[in-house]
Amino acid sequence: MIGEASIIIEVSDAKDAGLRIEIIGGDVKAPYGDDIYAAVEEYVKDWFDLHRDLSPFYELAGGDPLLNEPVNQFYGLRVMGISDLFEAMCWGIIGQQINLAFAYTLKRRFVETYGRAVEANGEVYWLFPKPETIAALTVIDLEPLRMTVKKSEYLIETAKHIVSGKLTKEILLQGDSLETAEKQLVSIRGIGPWTAHYVIMRCLRFPTAFPIDDVGLHNAIKHVLGMDRKPTKKELLELSYGWSGWESYATFYLWRLLY
DNA sequence: ACCCAGGAGACTG
DNA sequence: CAGTCTCATGGG
CATH class of the missing domain: 1.10.340.30 (Hypothetical protein; domain 2)
Structure with a gap:
């Protein structure tokens, strides 16, 4: 949405050229003005969290027993936003x-x-x-x-x-x-x-957000560690200690394991 | 039939 | 403030 106008876009992989974004419909009519293109570009950047440099996260994840596997498997994945x-x-x-x-x-x-x-x-x-x-x-x-x-x-x-x-x-x-x-x-x-x-x-996009009570997170950890039960709150705090600053990314990557 | 699920609020000590 | 109980509806 841009104001009250909807814009339907399609995002695809343009390989080396990055992301390809195409406006395929909505309330706006072609030809689209530069303001429309600029708004769409900014929306997608926020949606995919493209403004964020993930290298510190990958650095800490490389040495983390829980994150090592999902980070290799889903390298490049970002926390997808819900802007509204x-x-x-x-x-x-x-x-x-x-x-x-x-x-x-x-x-x-x-x-x-x-x-x-x-x-x-x-x-x-x-x-x-x-x-x-x-x-x-x-x-x-x-x-x-x-x-x-x-x-x-x-x-x-x-x-x-x-x-x-x-x-x-x-x-x-x-x-x-x-x-x-x-x-x-x-x-x-x-x-x-x-x-x-x-x-x-x-929505607010704090990388430190941490839904620690999440059942999906508990099950993902149980799966990665081969446990026969879900982790306790105390174990969760210990296991996530090293995620400081990137708790939401750690959670998002672990969730992805469950799909 | 049974257990559980991307928990929260009310209640209790 | 930290545990415990209750709620409500469907999926597997």
Whole structure:
């Protein structure tokens, strides 16, 4: 989205020339102005976290028993962003305490019920629902999606916070402090430590964000170390001690092992 | 039928 | 503040 206008883009590998980005549809009409191209380029750079130099991470990962394998296997992988705060928070709320398969089902129902469809090259793309739309709902409206009543409440309340203007990406980023942003997020009903760190990782892009309670992270560690159980909190703290400064990247690479 | 899932809030000591 | 209990719905 650029303002209220949607732009559908396709990103592909241009080999030595880097990434190839093509505008394939949306609300904008060709010929596109330089401002459109500039906005798209910046969006993709933020989305792929291309502004970040990963060499310090690869340096520490090389000597880390947990990260050595995934870093070799997925070299070049970056933490993919969710630039829209509402979308990042919703995805975190939806993903709480359910398996990923069901989480994807719920997200699809949510988006295809309350989002906007945009067609390009004969395919339908869904824009994420706007907070104004969700803020106007009641839990009864969300019943058919079959998420828990609590999740419905959390989504609607989060939408209202954003619509009020008191919760924005810019406000969370004021002070450039993970702790400050976390404190604000956790004060919202339905946002606990896991979701706060998930949002700080995917949307605010702090490489130090660390959803340490994440079950996927626990299972990935169990897998890499060949354990017959998940690691305890104490073991997690010890194993992640060397990740300082790059916790979100360590987590993201370990998640990737589970696909 | 059973256990678990990219947790959070309420309650207790 | 740190543990424990409860919740709610579907996947495997």
